Amino acid sequence: MITAQRMASVDANAAALGVPRAKLMESAGNAIAREIRSIADPGSTVTLVCGRGNNGGDALVAARFLSDFEVRVRLLGRRESVSTGIARENWDALSAAEIDARAVAAPAAEPASLDLEGSDVIVDAMLGTGVTGAVREPERTVIRRINEVGGGRGSDADASTSGSHADARAPTVVAVDVPSGVDADTGEVEPGPDGERLAVEADRVVTFHDGKPGLATLGVPVTVADIGIPEAAELFTGPGDLLALGREPESHKGDHGEVLVVGGGPYTGAPTLAARSALRAGADLVRVACPESVAREVQGFSENLIVHGFAGETLAPSHLDGISELAEGRDVVVFGPGLGDADATLEFVERFLGAYDGRAVVDADALQVVPEVETDATLVCTPHQGELRRMGGPSAEDWRERADLVRSFAADLGHAVLVKGAYDVITDGEALRVNRTGNPGMTVGGTGDVLAGAVGALACTQSPLQAAAIGAYANGRAGDLVVDERGYGLVATDLIDRLPEALRTDE
Numbered sequence: 001m002i003t004a005q006r007m008a009s010v011d012a013n014a015a016a017l018g019v020p021r022a023k024l025m026e027s028a029g030n031a032i033a034r035e036i037r038s039i040a041d042p043g044s045t046v047t048l049v050c051g052r053g054n055n056g057g058d059a060l061v062a063a064r065f066l067s068d069f070e071v072r073v074r075l076l077g078r079r080e081s082v083s084t085g086i087a088r089e090n091w092d093a094l095s096a097a098e099i100d101a102r103a104v105a106a107p108a109a110e111p112a113s114l115d116l117e118g119s120d121v122i123v124d125a126m127l128g129t130g131v132t133g134a135v136r137e138p139e140r141t142v143i144r145r146i147n148e149v150g151g152g153r154g155s156d157a158d159a160s161t162s163g164s165h166a167d168a169r170a171p172t173v174v175a176v177d178v179p180s181g182v183d184a185d186t187g188e189v190e191p192g193p194d195g196e197r198l199a200v201e202a203d204r205v206v207t208f209h210d211g212k213p214g215l216a217t218l219g220v221p222v223t224v225a226d227i228g229i230p231e232a233a234e235l236f237t238g239p240g241d242l243l244a245l246g247r248e249p250e251s252h253k254g255d256h257g258e259v260l261v262v263g264g265g266p267y268t269g270a271p272t273l274a275a276r277s278a279l280r281a282g283a284d285l286v287r288v289a290c291p292e293s294v295a296r297e298v299q300g301f302s303e304n305l306i307v308h309g310f311a312g313e314t315l316a317p318s319h320l321d322g323i324s325e326l327a328e329g330r331d332v333v334v335f336g337p338g339l340g341d342a343d344a345t346l347e348f349v350e351r352f353l354g355a356y357d358g359r360a361v362v363d364a365d366a367l368q369v370v371p372e373v374e375t376d377a378t379l380v381c382t383p384h385q386g387e388l389r390r391m392g393g394p395s396a397e398d399w400r401e402r403a404d405l406v407r408s409f410a411a412d413l414g415h416a417v418l419v420k421g422a423y424d425v426i427t428d429g430e431a432l433r434v435n436r437t438g439n440p441g442m443t444v445g446g447t448g449d450v451l452a453g454a455v456g457a458l459a460c461t462q463s464p465l466q467a468a469a470i471g472a473y474a475n476g477r478a479g480d481l482v483v484d485e486r487g488y489g490l491v492a493t494d495l496i497d498r499l500p501e502a503l504r505t506d507e
């Protein structure tokens with residue numbers, strides 16, 4: 001199963017891996033034609049009702065594979081309103097192929113011009129995973145029309161006859177990717193302004209690459225068609241993963257989350273790097289809880305941080321209440337940078353995690369405590385391979401072998417894990433991602449603190465798996481940008497400055 005958001009990311013990652021969307025559309029169109037051949041004979045009348053996006057584009061391709069059928073293509077709107085280049089190209093290819101293709105400028109005003117009557121098969125290619133909000137006109141009127149002519153769901157789903165007694169049978173309605181108006185993730189139909197919930201009542205669905213959660217509840221046959229998306233597009237992180245960050249234009253302060261960094265003691269740089277990285281990776285507000293002894297120095301690094309000093313040189317159980325209280329009001333805690341491993345500190349870590357039930361990124365010396373502590377917290381652990389071993393985790397030279405072992409380690413641990421390496425392995429115990437950005441220049445100290453801060457900021461708005469995958473991708477990409485510019489010799493603060501650029505996609 002795959003969500004619409006994840007599908008868009010995988011689609012973009014496939015494109016970045018050299019599999020153009022036009023090829024995916026060609027495969028999708030081919031799959032639709034195969035589905036139609038499985039339920040109707042050549043010579044049957046197939047009417048393809050096409051929207052102005054790539055969902056419509058898929059059906060425009062299918063029409064070219066159905067030349068031995070009576071094909072009628074009806075585009076809802078003018079050619080200029082087709083929203084993507086690849087769909088427009090497929091529209092233009094139709095007129096060259098002398099297929100009965102008509103752009104219906106005002107389909108809501110003239111539904112009869114869709115020539116739905118007399119169809120043996122109606123293809124619903126109006127709206128797919130790109131639908132936003134309740135269905136608008138002209139799709140509302142056309143959906144009503146298709147449901148009227150189609151006889152509603154469950155009408156005889158097998159139009160195995162040719163055109164001979166089409167009138168005796170309602171046409172079979174085949175939906176492309178998802179019935180128009182149905183949310184691919186939830187299966188729900190958003191009510192329109194008049195409160196009416198309108199969606200195509202399809203007899204069958206042809207969906208692409210992987211099942212969609214929202215189709216399971218429809219109770220009609222769903223064909224999942226392979227459209228040539230390489231497995232690498234799902235396994236490896238890529239620019240498509242950044243689409244999940246889509247910033248709502250009207251978002252305002254506080255939407256992107258508040259992070260608390262709990263760290264410092266023997267080391268002052270680490271919590272500062274994590275905190276500044278969280279700011280750069282999009283957190284609205286970042287606080288640092290650290291020992292009094294380093295508070296002034298941490299504050300000195302950036303006036304954008306709110307620093308809370310706790311008495312003494314290292315954090316200890318006596319600080320538990322104060323720091324737990326601070327954590328209460330935050331979205332994510334980044335726990336561990338520079339904490340050190342004094343006994344009192346590790347006891348503090350164990351008691352904090354045991355009591356905390358929010359989201360936390362756990363890094364550095366705090367990691368060794370995680371396997372022993374019972375916690376209701378949702379953790380993202382970010383060990384390097386040595387820290388993973390100290391957690392009792394697996395070690396394997398080959399990254400593929402390591403990936404599988406880490407996935408089951410994370411499943412046993414009950415938390416997401418990001419194991420840093422030339423290939424970072426990211427998993428929540430079920431899904432698995434591998435990040436290949438980054439370079440040997442990044443073994444310099446502090447890059448792990450920058451990563452932990454970035455993952456912390458992202459975990460305010462993303463799932464633990466997504467936050468870790470995107471964090472690893474952006475951290476490594478920032479490192480690559482720095483090395484491209486000035487060769488090796490990068491320092492951790494260089495990464496922080498390049499995070500905003502590394503988190504932007506022009507997809």
Ligand SMILES: NC(=O)C1=CN([C@@H]2O[C@H](COP(=O)(O)OP(=O)(O)OC[C@H]3O[C@@H](n4cnc5c(N)ncnc54)[C@H](O)[C@@H]3O)[C@@H](O)[C@H]2O)[C@H](O)CC1
Nearest residue numbers: 011024052053054055127128129130131132134135136177
């Ligand atoms: N990797 C894949 O999954 C592939 C998917 N393909 C097909 O592409 C669609 C998604 O295409 P997209 O262009 O993103 O969006 P849609 O065509 O679904 O719809 C956008 C289209 O519809 C208009 N619109 C949006 N919301 C509404 C609304 N509420 N009411 C009316 N109109 C609406 C919007 O203006 C656009 O014009 C996916 O489903 C697959 O079918 C690829 O072709 C193959 C690879």
Ligand SMILES: [K+]
Nearest residue numbers: 127176178180
């Ligand atoms: K559709």
